[in-house]
Amino acid sequence: MCMAVPSKVVAVDGQMATVEAFGQTRQTSLLMIDEPVSVGDYLVLGAGGNFAAEKVSEETALAAIDYLSQVLADGLA
């Protein structure tokens, strides 16, 4: 499935952000995001993670992370 892990923004440097999800950090471009992005926001990344696709609310992100944690725990990932 094209499931996405909402990633938490830990640093912003111009049009690039460092994001974290499940202990992994990576760099992603903010060029496709229209709204301001700050540390603590959650982003959904496009396939491959090079570009952030969407900013999501914390509530939505945490619900998705909780579900994906279950997927991981059940060995379905």
Add this chain to the structure above:
Amino acid sequence: MFTEASLHLTLRVDGPSVRTVLVRSSRMVQAARLFAGKQPVEVLQLLPAVFSLCGSAQALTGLAAMEKAAAIAASPAQKAARNLLLLAESVSEHGLTIARDWPLLAGAAPSLDHAKRLRHALAGLRKALYPDGDWLHLGGGQLAPDTDAIASIITQCRDTLTQLVGNDLDEVVQPIAFQAWLQRETNPLLALVTSRCWQGLGASAAFMPMPERGPPDLSARLQTDREGIYLARPDCAGRVFETGPLAHWYWHPLLTDLTDRFGTGLMTRLAARLVLLAESLREMAEHAHDLRAEPAAPLPRLDGHGLALTEAARGMLAHRVVLKEGLVGEYQILAPTEWNFHPEGPLVRMLTGAPADQDLELRARLLVHAMDPCVTCTIEVE
């Protein structure tokens, strides 16, 4: 650690050609099983959050499956609103592909400004249809279409795509106009394909388009698929169909013309993206006429089983749900990538026997792009 799902393609070369094509997938095809025991409303909130590329299609297919299970018939206006959202997602995805990925594949700079403008225009559509945000309400949310805003969104998309391709899209998808456009337009990817004579790449493989209403045995196969084998490698009596823009629009005059000249190869597949964009915009304008203001529907008793199919950006998406006493009992999702990247599917058919020259990896990458996986796909030549 949570690893992002991906596809890996191994091309085993024997002498002058590719002897074997292996597809390895780490896609989480059984993850939807964990929806069991949840409230339908909870699942409908999760669907757009966990699917990155096709959140609207996943959520709306789930909604339709649940409504079938509960014997709810959404009104024509609700169906029009949902179709608009589905088509908008397809326009956004394929517009992004043409703006960003086509130039990158040819080694040119992407047109990110166009991609961004398209996404920006479409981002307002949900609110213009469902200002209360309840677009995933079973039976239909509070529909209050802002017709001016919707018309403006469609116009902005059309204008952006016209600027992106350098011509009116409805014109470009006419066979004669397409040839003229190809000759004068400097689209880097199409120029590369033409200059290398790769228009017919992959055309020798059998073309098996997905039936319009899905495989006839889909419901029965999903129902008995306890181990998730069918979800990972679907087929229909041994046949692995192709789904996506070409499979859906192969009868379009431009695509029949290109198929006559190049077969169902790379150029026909790339042109199918343009056809999908032009037709989606036309359909969006039609659906906009069917919109009416409506209150949200009352929540009914939720019991039964339902199967729903939608034509998502990358092809046929199927959701099957069993509802028991108001909770989700079973949930399955079958996505287009499982058909298109099946170990015996259309991509493998196109690459098996391909000449093993120095361009093999690039040609394979172009065909992977043409089949449009919803996850990353790496390629290895052995």
